[in-house]
Amino acid sequence: MSKIYDLAIIGGGPAGYVAAERAGAKGLSVLIFDMRSLGGVCLNEGCIPTKTLLNSVKVLEYAKEASKYGINVENISIDFKKIMLRKDKVVRKLVAGIGVKMKHVHAEVVMAKATIREKRGEVITIEADGQEYQANRLLVCSGSEAAVPPIPGLDITQILTNREILQLKEKPESLVIIGGGVIGTEFADFFNAMGTKVTVIEMLPEILTGVDEEIAAFVRKEFVKKGVEFHLKARVTKLNGKEVVFEKNGQEYKITGEQVLLSVGRKASVAGIGLENIGVEFTPRGVKIDQNCRTNVPNVYAAGDITGFSLLAHTASREGEVAVNHMLGRKDVMRYDAIPGVVYTHPEIAGVGLTESTAKEKGIEVEVKQLPMAYAGRFVAENEGKDGFCKVIVGKKYREILGIHMVGGACSEMIWGACAIIEAQLRVQDVEEIVFPHPTVSEIIKETIFQF
Amino acid sequence: MAIPVLMPRQGQSVETCILGEWVKKKGDTVKTGDILFSYETDKASFEEDAKTDGILLDIFFAEGDEVPVLVNVAVIGAVGESVDEFRPDSQAKSPEKDTQAAVAVAKTVSVPVLNTNFESSRKVKISPRAKNAAERVGIAYQHLQGSGPEGRIIERDIEAAAQMIPKLTPLAQEKAKAEGLKTGETTTGLGGKAIAKDLISYNQIYGDDFEVKKLSNMRKLIAKAMLTSLQNSAQLTHHMSADARKIMALRKKFKKAFDAGTVSQNITINDLVCFAVIKALKKYPQVNSHFIGDSMRWFNKVHLGLAVDTDRGLMVPAIKNAEDLSLEGLSAQLQAIAGQCRKGNVSPELLAPEAASFTISNLGNYGVEMFTPVINLPQTAILGVCTIVPRPKDLGDGVYGFVPMMGLSLTYDHQALDGGEATLFLKEIKEQIENLEI
Numbered sequence: 033m034s035k036i037y038d039l040a041i042i043g044g045g046p047a048g049y050v051a052a053e054r055a056g057a058k059g060l061s062v063l064i065f066d067m068r069s070l071g072g073v074c075l076n077e078g079c080i081p082t083k084t085l086l087n088s089v090k091v092l093e094y095a096k097e098a099s100k101y102g103i104n105v106e107n108i109s110i111d112f113k114k115i116m117l118r119k120d121k122v123v124r125k126l127v128a129g130i131g132v133k134m135k136h137v138h139a140e141v142v143m144a145k146a147t148i149r150e151k152r153g154e155v156i157t158i159e160a161d162g163q164e165y166q167a168n169r170l171l172v173c174s175g176s177e178a179a180v181p182p183i184p185g186l187d188i189t190q191i192l193t194n195r196e197i198l199q200l201k202e203k204p205e206s207l208v209i210i211g212g213g214v215i216g217t218e219f220a221d222f223f224n225a226m227g228t229k230v231t232v233i234e235m236l237p238e239i240l241t242g243v244d245e246e247i248a249a250f251v252r253k254e255f256v257k258k259g260v261e262f263h264l265k266a267r268v269t270k271l272n273g274k275e276v277v278f279e280k281n282g283q284e285y286k287i288t289g290e291q292v293l294l295s296v297g298r299k300a301s302v303a304g305i306g307l308e309n310i311g312v313e314f315t316p317r318g319v320k321i322d323q324n325c326r327t328n329v330p331n332v333y334a335a336g337d338i339t340g341f342s343l344l345a346h347t348a349s350r351e352g353e354v355a356v357n358h359m360l361g362r363k364d365v366m367r368y369d370a371i372p373g374v375v376y377t378h379p380e381i382a383g384v385g386l387t388e389s390t391a392k393e394k395g396i397e398v399e400v401k402q403l404p405m406a407y408a409g410r411f412v413a414e415n416e417g418k419d420g421f422c423k424v425i426v427g428k429k430y431r432e433i434l435g436i437h438m439v440g441g442a443c444s445e446m447i448w449g450a451c452a453i454i455e456a457q458l459r460v461q462d463v464e465e466i467v468f469p470h471p472t473v474s475e476i477i478k479e480t481i482f483q484f
Numbered sequence: 485m486a487i488p489v490l491m492p493r494q495g496q497s498v499e500t501c502i503l504g505e506w507v508k509k510k511g512d513t514v515k516t517g518d519i520l521f522s523y524e525t526d527k528a529s530f531e532e533d534a535k536t537d538g539i540l541l542d543i544f545f546a547e548g549d550e551v552p553v554l555v556n557v558a559v560i561g562a563v564g565e566s567v568d569e570f571r572p573d574s575q576a577k578s579p580e581k582d583t584q585a586a587v588a589v590a591k592t593v594s595v596p597v598l599n600t601n602f603e604s605s606r607k608v609k610i611s612p613r614a615k616n617a618a619e620r621v622g623i624a625y626q627h628l629q630g631s632g633p634e635g636r637i638i639e640r641d642i643e644a645a646a647q648m649i650p651k652l653t654p655l656a657q658e659k660a661k662a663e664g665l666k667t668g669e670t671t672t673g674l675g676g677k678a679i680a681k682d683l684i685s686y687n688q689i690y691g692d693d694f695e696v697k698k699l700s701n702m703r704k705l706i707a708k709a710m711l712t713s714l715q716n717s718a719q720l721t722h723h724m725s726a727d728a729r730k731i732m733a734l735r736k737k738f739k740k741a742f743d744a745g746t747v748s749q750n751i752t753i754n755d756l757v758c759f760a761v762i763k764a765l766k767k768y769p770q771v772n773s774h775f776i777g778d779s780m781r782w783f784n785k786v787h788l789g790l791a792v793d794t795d796r797g798l799m800v801p802a803i804k805n806a807e808d809l810s811l812e813g814l815s816a817q818l819q820a821i822a823g824q825c826r827k828g829n830v831s832p833e834l835l836a837p838e839a840a841s842f843t844i845s846n847l848g849n850y851g852v853e854m855f856t857p858v859i860n861l862p863q864t865a866i867l868g869v870c871t872i873v874p875r876p877k878d879l880g881d882g883v884y885g886f887v888p889m890m891g892l893s894l895t896y897d898h899q900a901l902d903g904g905e906a907t908l909f910l911k912e913i914k915e916q917i918e919n920l921e922i
Binding site: 323363365367427430432455456457458459462 | 653654655656658659662672673674676677679680
């Protein structure tokens, strides 16, 4: 008789491997399937490789600007191959690390595409590589794919998505990026720094939808200074191989790139995993879950990009944890009010909570204060000739912190503090009591809050 | 020789007791068996009596102090004897105690009190230990159901209540307080805290579809007086009715005279009833009185209180020495004082509950047929005057007819008066009304 696992997990990304780790640590017998590589998109073709590449940009920037700090660096050159090899090394190391974690918690890893077959009583049957596995609980976190819009002439073999662009062996001379979201903007930053001529085509009036508009515009202007070309309110109408045809202000433009990156969003991977075989409710946009990350089918949970919203690795991990906590009977619910959003461009962007415009959409009366990053001494000391700002949004009536948004410096590293403030629903007077280390850039949060 | 009084040991596990109340004060003469003070453990309350005769020379601990068992709490002896040798080593202890108190204060968690601003005048039975605990963690103990003897709130009730209160985020606390919300069944915040979204209205039916109106001071006073009355007296009401033919005829006669200008006052039915009641009170002085716990005040004169309805609420001004007034004089004063109440320039002394010796509340004009007026403590009774309704009456010789009858509702404090006395008094009023001669 085959073993019945306490929990089967489909997808070894940030939702799946974190859930496996937590569940395994609590003594559940865990089985985890992944059809590519543990770590999912995040580790293999998203967060981690791109951050590795962007760090090379940071080092390059330092080298170029070293003289400002009294350090003279000469003969700066870029070794694209080496940059890409280092990225592969980092990814390999972290993927291997997940494998070790799975061993630690005695989670069984099956590297194969899994399909849900049936649920009979409590027992769920999953098939992978011609073999059947059984479990009492199931967590579906099969993630997402790069969305491919129906643009005439779009030939997926000729253009790149985040997956293929990370496998480039040679630096392209020119790159056309369709979609100025987080993925497009980060690749624009990297390739522009590498010396590639980068053009970004964005359909909306501003890049980085969801980011505070003022911050997005600030970053775009910084990019323009560095030579990135932007076409806003521009709609791609046709592709002829690597020639991108787009319409802007009623006029048609054509631009050809040595490479073309398609980064117009992501689509939940709901098809082909057998959700329908056990009656899980889902739409092409994603699987429906409740605040405990449960689907409509008892003991079947979903987490991560497959839910179709808040497609972020840290959302996924937290959802995975919420699902496991619910299985274990620990009171825990998924909250989306304090999910940070970070863009690792130069300058970095980090924000959490409501922006001015989302507050307005929701009809919430807010007050906003803003301070230049230069109010934090450490920023001035370490960012010669650089700029940035911090913006804080508070509720008008109770002065609770509703949003904190920053651009400049390494603000990604301090945004978690802002998340904690919002999660805890602290008010202006509460944050005023927190001690911030001095001198750090994080003091900008306290300084801005003291403006209220 | 002076003898110390020890904090007794109640059971082997009890190490400290809370001093409840000192029945005897420093300097009091005490006899063996006299109760000196009450004290309690976390489970029960006890009393300690004197084991010797003498003077209570000194007391070492105050009410509410936590005292280790078998420690001297007081000394009994003869005047002039030294007590110093019995003084517990309080010098060393008190600073430590103070520090502990300071720490406790610093640790106080601000937990919003989700109750209404209901200011209860009822005595809450709570042990000092529980009270300390409640104040430390911020529990509104006034509404807790105690599990101690006679529903007394003890420490474990406070602990249980503290467990029940969900932790709220700062925003949720402020919002709950400002909007009168409470935590719902589920909390979804960090670490199980209740966030603003988890707050629900007290009522699922009407939500927040109401307006909170602050009470005027006047309303607060009335509320307090009424509740105090019902909670602190043994009141009940007898109803009777009086044949109103005579009084109605008198009213008619006076109205005619007033219209003709032969009397200065428009004498009302109420004036006539008041006049009749004063006469009845003179025959039953025990009703013209105040009940003040262990004694009563029987008044030599009738100081008549009259309930007056004003825009600002109910007022009960008194007419001093009402029995000395003629009907016209009484009428004039009643009219004047009611006017002052409505205008708001009545003297506050006349509004004090102690000002009157008996009160009349007349709802006859409003068509009320019977009611149970509430005594204005410390008065012992109040007469409710009701509307006049035709009732069948034996007119003699087997003849029955409808006669206008005036309802009379006498509420009295059974602590002060017995049913028989009250009934006789009420019957006297009836007779005075039926046979009023001016």
